[in-house]
Amino acid sequence: MVSRTESAAATRRALLDAAAELLDSGGPDAVTLRAVGASAGVTRGAPYRHFPDKDSLLTTVAAEALDRLADQVRAVRADPRVPPADTLHQALSALMTVGRRQPHLYRLMFTYPAGDPAAIHAATQAGERAQDEFLAIVGDLVGGQHAQRFAALLLTSAHGITDMEVNGHLSADKWRVTAEELVSTLVSMIDKQARSE
DSSP states (O other): OOOHHHHHHHHHHHHHHHHHHHHHHHOGGGOOHHHHHHHHTOOTTHHHHHOSSHHHHHHHHHHHHHHHHHHHHHHHHTOTTSOHHHHHHHHHHHHHHHHHHOHHHHHHHTSOOOSSHHHHHHHHHHHHHHHHHHHHHHHHHHOGGGHHHHHHHHHHHHHHHHHHHHTTOOOHHHHSOOHHHHHHHHHHHHHHHHHHO
8 A cells, every 4th residue: 555655755756757748848838737737647736735836846847857967977977987088078968968858957957946945945956966066077177176167168168059059050061060079179178278277
């Protein structure tokens, strides 16, 4: 027999999965508590027992995505056989893959969290964890004293590359370069700059 706690956890999970699917297919406007409940196959009131409002639900979806990204980045860093520049390239690729495959989620991950304090706290913690993992990878390449400066440069560049690619502005015909080649160039430039300082 399923306990009340297990049932509540299963309902919450179904709601989050449904919200993520609606977000992917139609953006934030497609995510309403009513639509999420219908998609999850739960009662009309169930979403409101787990999330006080749409913002809290979306912030929780973003927090989970940030946690997954942090796990991916940590896993990339864990292999000591991979050189730091390759590790950094893989971490940036993981981030950009989210942007390519789930652009609405990607934007939500980098939007200031909203909703109830618990959801905001969870998203803030997840964002800080992902940032710390990324800073560690950058630090492995350029040294701790330069990590924040280069990490900011890398992230803003990766965001720009991803945005241009997703919106069709980074065509091979126009620029004669791929997103991966741009990231490789960026990582190489940062590696050389860090070595010269």
